[in-house]
Amino acid sequence: MNNPQVGIIMGSDSDLPVMQAAADFLKAASVSFEIKVVSAHRTPLRMVEYAQSASDRGLKVIIAGAGGAAHLPGMVASITNLPVIGVPVKSSNSIDGWDSILSILQMPNGIPVATVALNGSKNAGILACRILATNDDALADYLQNYQEEMKTAVLQKSRNVEGKFS
Ligand code: RP5
Numbered sequence: 001m002n003n004p005q006v007g008i009i010m011g012s013d014s015d016l017p018v019m020q021a022a023a024d025f026l027k028a029a030s031v032s033f034e035i036k037v038v039s040a041h042r043t044p045l046r047m048v049e050y051a052q053s054a055s056d057r058g059l060k061v062i063i064a065g066a067g068g069a070a071h072l073p074g075m076v077a078s079i080t081n082l083p084v085i086g087v088p089v090k091s092s093n094s095i096d097g098w099d100s101i102l103s104i105l106q107m108p109n110g111i112p113v114a115t116v117a118l119n120g121s122k123n124a125g126i127l128a129c130r131i132l133a134t135n136d137d138a139l140a141d142y143l144q145n146y147q148e149e150m151k152t153a154v155l156q157k158s159r160n161v162e163g164k165f166s
Pocket of ligand 1: 066067091093
């Protein structure tokens with residue numbers, strides 16, 4: 001995609017089934033993004049180059065997903081000043097997901113990572129859109145409509161549940 005606003009990175013292609021939902025939300029919202037495998041441990045210099053160049057290349061938000069000893073989001077956040085959203089992935093080398101969560105969540109003061117739920121990449125995509133929508137009225141409208149649709153769906157579910165007992 002030309003002039004990506006959001007960078008989606010993940011530690012391995014094995015993270016893609018989880019990270020796909022972030023890409024899907026951005027695509028549906030017509031937000032330009034790039035998506036790459038960048039490993040903190042296997043390609044540390046690529047990670048540094050990616051984070052150092054991200055702002056100059058026009059990225060506004062980075063979504064970083066990783067599993068196990070998940071250092072990618074925090075290390076990227078330590079290099080760039082862009083907002084970084086971390087997605088803990090329950091991966092093949094993850095004990096039960098808590099390793100991924102805590103590795104991404106428990107950042108030291110000064111280097112924030114906005115951590116979403118385990119495997120919660122859809123919310124990472126939505127949060128990235130909310131950040132961009134502070135300066136994009138059309139995107140803000142899209143997100144407002146998205147919330148209205150959720151509300152309508154919940155009300156319909158409630159009517160369905162109520163109907164079973166009336
Ligand atoms: C992490 O190790 C990756 O983010 C992935 O979640 C996990 C396993 O990677 P693979 O062995 O599947 O490549 O760095």
